[in-house]
Amino acid sequence: MDHTDEYIKEISEKIDSKKEYYVEISNKIWEFAEPRFQEYRSSELLQHVLKQAGFSIKADLAGEKTAFIAEYGSGKPVIAFLGEFDALPGLSQKADVAERIPVHTDSCGHGCGHQLIGTGTLASAIALKDFMKEHNLQGTIRYYGCPAEENAGGKAFLVRDGYFNDCDLALCWHPEQGRRACYGSTKANFRVFFTFHGTSAHASMCPELGRSALDAVELMDVGVNYMREHMIDEARIHYAIT
Template structure:
């Protein structure tokens, strides 16, 4: 490692690594789901305040959103942090067998405890670097709630919180070290509720109107719709209210949540109208009434090669984490629990040669080469809403064994592992170095902004969440 920025940032983060690891592990313990991350958000706010940041709580009117700032004036650099968990993914840490802490409870199945703390490390390191060198500009940590289905960043973008930002950086836990040049699927999360009439299912079924029948017919209709939509689109649903548990009562109320995805927001909106028509038809067929509300939405991700190339350079410059025998033994034990289909899917993504290596040693000690060829990730992220407003780049860092699937107990089990901590700090260093480059290199920012303008081609950002929609919180027993 010869780059002076990389050397200094590595030292700054290593000096405070216990602080960042402690925050990550505590957020893992809290495991709070979307818009209910009160303890996690407050822990991050207090830590940032102790490190010298000014913190604005309840940003954009969201109870668990915040913006922490240090410095003044331009350029303004944003580091994005997430900290929400997933419902029903409880799992004991550092165990290579399914063993929930509490059956049905929440768990960090996407590694957002690591994401939030890794971004914290980056923001604090940049702050320390600014102080040391007297650099002008502002570093901000954006505390973004509810990435899982709630789309907290979209609400924050709708409120104009990224209006004066010059560049934004984020990362995600993964099984590889990489700077992907990718887009993600835009989406809408919609709640459909049906209201019918209860009746005795044996004595007077003709007097009842089943809301559950309407939900089932809607689901059947949407399943037939799949043949007539573009290949890249995705529609998923979860029945959130089946109308009760008594089979001898016609269910008067039932509800279903839908997540509609496609590469572009315009395609999502077209599908949304068709799904609403199916719901109306289900209500008509069953003699029920139907209502709906949007609960969240995310835009497609606009990549930025100028920032990505800078980030890739620093990721290759920094020293990769070293793994102990205990690290490798636990990672191998996790890998042994994965299905053949998980391993085959991962092999298709990394290639035959890398897969052969990782099957024997499932903690990747290399940085994948950067390819400026757009990849479509068949998932969604509200980072997309930030990327429509400001040049944005992300990296991925190794925090779990190769081929570990997202949103699975294995992901939760590795969330407090020593190698997850190492990957988190590596990601923090990568983001911090790139943020320093953006703060000090006006030409880099100019190229990044010009690229964003070219990719948007005059199209303006429109938040997928209507202005009159406010986030709905769910209890920890409800799937997000």
């Protein structure tokens, strides 16, 4: 007999019974509004909640101070829940209003709901843990605290250092205007910084002794743009001169 609907109902009720608790956590992360790799209070709050729920914690991972893994259970399958909690520069916003009202003009804010993503996956991990415990099910649940989702790809460092090697499944979610489950692939992201150093020389007396860093930047920019003709359609190149 298929008990799927029954199980979904039971897990959903576990989450709904703590609705106000999770809303409070989400609101706190919204107020913290910490940028990439500086999500200290957000990370600490999520770790505290998971520890209270019976998870063991490993923190400060892959060179990321705010990265952590909370784990419950043992054996297979190993199910990962991906939590995000970083905010973005310049997106400070007053809560509960639909118009643009910054709290502080140059401060960070949660532009696409990372306070919800971090809290929603937290609620899922805890509900599944309680369900497994009550039904005496074997398996491992992990909540991955993933910093710097925007503009730095914090998960990539966790992958690089092998923290996902034994996972059977990794789940995440994102606020949308409708409900749907997705399975697919996305473009890989590789971010590189180039710094050019020039050599000063008198522009009138001995310009031949100088080396222009600006010329190097412009030549590289033009050269990379010429490469676009010879790249696969799926590839993208974006750049900024900072």
